Amino acid sequence: MHSVRPDPAESPIGVFDSGVGGLSVLRHIRAQLPHEHLMYFADSGHAPYGDKTEQFVVDRALAVTDFLLSRGAKALVVACNTATVAAIKAVRARYPELPVVGVEPGLKPAAAASRNGKVGVLATARTLQGQKFLELRQQISDASKAEFLLQPAVGLVDQIELGDLEAPAIAAMLEKYIAPLLDQGADTLVLGCTHYPFVKTGIERVLQAHARGDVTLIDTGDAVARQLGRLLEGAGLLRPTSLGGAAAATLRGYTTAEVSALAPAFANLLGLHPVVEKVAV
Structure with a gap:
């Protein structure tokens, strides 16, 4: 049979x-x-x-x-x-x-969404140093003339893994890492790590605190x-x-x-x- x-x-x-x-x-x-x-x-x-x-x-x-x-x-x-x-x-x-x-950071959709061509990229240090990422950034930068502002979010993944998404430590890190990108004029922010969408509410709080509710968030x-x-x-x-x-x-x-x-x-x-x-x- x-x-x-x-x-x-x-x-x-x-x-x-x-x-x-x-x-x-x-x-x-x-x-x-x-x-x-x-x-x-x-x-x-x-x-x-x-x-x-x-x-x-x-x-x-x-x-x-x-x-x-x-x-x-x-x-x-x-x-x-x-x-x-x-x-x-x-x-x-x-x-x-x-x-x-x-998954790779959404540089292409971010470049398309940006109005002023300044895109903040929040990711781990390893992602931002990777050859694949650097090639992608160069390629999209050449095609779109977008400027990618890179921000390694050291320790943020560890904090999210602990499970308390409302923890003061997370809020402090988000402020520390996002504020410099806003100061440089970023109008679009790439969530370049799959952990980061889980703290989207905290990210939006930082944007509101800086009166930058117009910033577009990109989750791939x-x-x-x-x-x-x-x-x-x-x-x-x-x-x-x-x-x-x-x-x-x-x-x-x-x-x-x-x-x-x-x-x-x-x-x-x-x-x-x-x-x-x-x-x-």
């Missing part, structure tokens, strides 16, 4: 980040592709990536990708700006057949989800929506730190309560 081969379209999408920041991307993926099974991997045991060497980030990205593929992933979303800049080339080289989507999570949908469709891997009695979309969480960190992040940031498992990867 022939065994029935599983339908690859029924396999889950793997989404990973150094911590909980990628949940901001996961939110967009669930909104746009609500029928897809998802796995979210928080490499919190090795976070943050922003102050690590490029080789360290490459090694982690490959290890996490291997793990997600072992759990059946049909596609991969690198929901971390630092890992995209440092490691997506290595991931694609190792797995040329795998649909892979990365929506564009990442759209690109993922296009890749899945092109590869014939979209899970059918009209499945009648088919199983509802599932979500599983994995972390290299404690479950007690990721589970509350799902609940507090997204209002979700998936099964979360600690793994050694």
Whole structure:
């Protein structure tokens, strides 16, 4: 008797980040592709990536990708700006057949949105120093004549990972990092790390305090989800929506730190309560 081969379209999408920041991307993926099974991997045991060497980030990205593929992933979303800049080339080289989507700071939409051509970019130091980012900046700067004002937000990811988004430490950091960009005339601000949309309210408070409510914020999570949908469709891997009695979309969480960190992040940031498992990867 022939065994029935599983339908690859029924396999889950793997989404990973150094911590909980990628949940901001996961939110967009669930909104746009609500029928897809998802796995979210928080490499919190090795976070943050922003102050690590490029080789360290490459090694982690490959290890996490291997793990997600072992759990059946049909596609991969690198929901971390630092890992995209440092490691997506290595991931694609190792797995040329795998649909892979990365996130990169939204310099192009920011340049288009800016009225005065001055764009502030808030990101980790590792992202801002990466070759991929520097090439992107040069290319868009040449094409648009936009001036990109770079601001490494040292320590902000660590604070967001702690979970208290209203903490005075976060408010102080946002003021410290955003005020100089406003002083230089930025009218558009790129949230160049997937953690930052979670403190959007705090960012808006800083803008209001400086009477700069006209500043446009650029979050690329929506564009990442759209690109993922296009890749899945092109590869014939979209899970059918009209499945009648088919199983509802599932979500599983994995972390290299404690479950007690990721589970509350799902609940507090997204209002979700998936099964979360600690793994050694």
